[in-house]
Amino acid sequence: MITLQEDRLEFRFPEVHEEAQCSISFQRTLRIPDDEKDYPLPPGFGKFPLRHLDDYAGRIPEKWVERGGVIMPMFQSEALWIHFQSNAYCDAYPFAIKVATGKIDAITGERWREGLHSDPQDYVVIPTQPWLDGYCVERGVIRQFVAMPLGEGYTVEEQITGESEYGGIQIVAYPMKAEIYEEMRRSLRDGWTVFDFCRAIPMPDMGLAPGGRMKQEIYVDPYGLEAWDQEHSSRCFVTIANSLTWRAITGESPPTIPPTAADYSKACLPWFDYYDGDEKPSKGSKILAGLASVAELSKKKGQAVLPENKSADIKTVINIQKKHSPNQVRESTF
Amino acid sequence: MSTFGSYVREVREKRRETDRRYSLRQVAIRIGVEPAYLSKVERGDVAPPSEATIVRLARDLEEDPDVLLALAGKISSDLQAIIRKRPKLFAQLLRELKKVPDHAILHVVREVRDGNW
Numbered sequence: 028m029i030t031l032q033e034d035r036l037e038f039r040f041p042e043v044h045e046e047a048q049c050s051i052s053f054q055r056t057l058r059i060p061d062d063e064k065d066y067p068l069p070p071g072f073g074k075f076p077l078r079h080l081d082d083y084a085g086r087i088p089e090k091w092v093e094r095g096g097v098i099m100p101m102f103q104s105e106a107l108w109i110h111f112q113s114n115a116y117c118d119a120y121p122f123a124i125k126v127a128t129g130k131i132d133a134i135t136g137e138r139w140r141e142g143l144h145s146d147p148q149d150y151v152v153i154p155t156q157p158w159l160d161g162y163c164v165e166r167g168v169i170r171q172f173v174a175m176p177l178g179e180g181y182t183v184e185e186q187i188t189g190e191s192e193y194g195g196i197q198i199v200a201y202p203m204k205a206e207i208y209e210e211m212r213r214s215l216r217d218g219w220t221v222f223d224f225c226r227a228i229p230m231p232d233m234g235l236a237p238g239g240r241m242k243q244e245i246y247v248d249p250y251g252l253e254a255w256d257q258e259h260s261s262r263c264f265v266t267i268a269n270s271l272t273w274r275a276i277t278g279e280s281p282p283t284i285p286p287t288a289a290d291y292s293k294a295c296l297p298w299f300d301y302y303d304g305d306e307k308p309s310k311g312s313k314i315l316a317g318l319a320s321v322a323e324l325s326k327k328k329g330q331a332v333l334p335e336n337k338s339a340d341i342k343t344v345i346n347i348q349k350k351h352s353p354n355q356v357r358e359s360t361f
Numbered sequence: 362m363s364t365f366g367s368y369v370r371e372v373r374e375k376r377r378e379t380d381r382r383y384s385l386r387q388v389a390i391r392i393g394v395e396p397a398y399l400s401k402v403e404r405g406d407v408a409p410p411s412e413a414t415i416v417r418l419a420r421d422l423e424e425d426p427d428v429l430l431a432l433a434g435k436i437s438s439d440l441q442a443i444i445r446k447r448p449k450l451f452a453q454l455l456r457e458l459k460k461v462p463d464h465a466i467l468h469v470v471r472e473v474r475d476g477n478w
Binding site: 030036041045079081095097197262263 | 423463464467470471472473474475476477478
């Protein structure tokens with residue numbers, strides 16, 4: 028089951044194991060320059076608000092209501108990263124998480140399929156993978172998730188399928204099989220190290236598009252496909268509403284626009300680097316690598332959709348080593 | 362030693378093993394109290410702090426504020442307000458749920474609805 032708590036999606040599988048619990052949130056961040064340089068990890072500026080979509084059923088398009096799930100505001104060309112958290116205090120319960128945007132898998136670039144697949148691996152494993160900042164385009168490099176309106180051809184969904192049907196973010200979580208978790212926990216304790224608004228107001232659907240390049244490894248599943256309990260899963264559609272319509276939908280103010288990467292860097296605030304030498308990084312998707320970034324496509328189209336795309340001079344990078352704690356700190360204020 | 366204080370110390374120390382930011386001093390500064398005071402709280406020498414401080418402490422340690430408040434013998438003011446609005450009904454509901462297993466209570470919690478996509 029999935030519940031909403033303090034802008035986090037809480038996944039619980041009490042029928043599998045009492046500790047089978049994890050949470051997923053969407054972090055506000057700065058958009059890294061889309062200039063073909065490889066940037067370190069940007070900070071998080073706090074969580075995007077998440078609301079039950081059903082609470083605003085009379086104010087949003089019927090198509091959105093049919094999908095269920097939650098709704099979240101983003102400005103056009105704003106970026107996000109996904110934060111995965113396991114139960115912090117107990118031995119973290121592992122999960123396999125599939126993430127798609129516009130029903131295109133963010134790891135493989137393939138169309139949405141039910142279930143988990145290993146060749147190519149179409150999911151991430153938590154707590155091994157603490158964050159996901161974008162589309163896995165090559166080994167150790169991702170292209171940042173950047174919000175763009177559906178219908179203009181920028182999103183991954185439109186570039187791959189030629190259609191603009193879904194947008195948003197789709198997430199499914201599969202817990203580890205309880206018996207495998209118990210066995211792993213015994214090994215760990217023995218000292219092993221494993222690891223009412225009018226519908227006439229336009230509410231354009233938003234999707235995610237590939238932005239600038241960032242250094243981030245997407246790790247290969249260290250447990251293998253058989254470790255996951257595919258008979259139990261919970262899934263959620265995260266509809267992205269343009270922040271300009273957020274107040275009309277919810278009556279709340281949307282979060283402010285994050286600073287530019289150049290301004291953030293100029294203020295000598297930190298960027299981050301995460302390295303886990305114990306895990307094997309996946310090689311990235313050729314499909315996703317072949318997509319045009321927002322900057323590249325906007326240049327071709329002769330549109331100026333990325334304001335403030337100046338390159339950033341990175342001054343401070345904090346190296347975050349893999350820790351036994353599943354919840355790594357990667358936040359900043361500006 | 363108080364259950365609240367020992368629990369806070371245990372969680373903080375566990376985090377400090379891998380992250381130096383969880384020293385007594387640094388946590389105290391982040392939540393806006395004197396390190397000596399936090400030390401006394403952890404040892405159970407003084408009563409647990411105010412609701413607002415407990416919530417800040419819970420957020421800093423990434424613990425559930427309601428769990429820490431319960432360990433401190435408190436109920437958050439928003440829950441108190443909910444109960445005060447319909448005291449008879451909620452008292453009855455809580456007593457009814459007293460022996461119900463967790464998984465059954467979770468069915469009462471609002472789920473994020475899945476639709477067609």
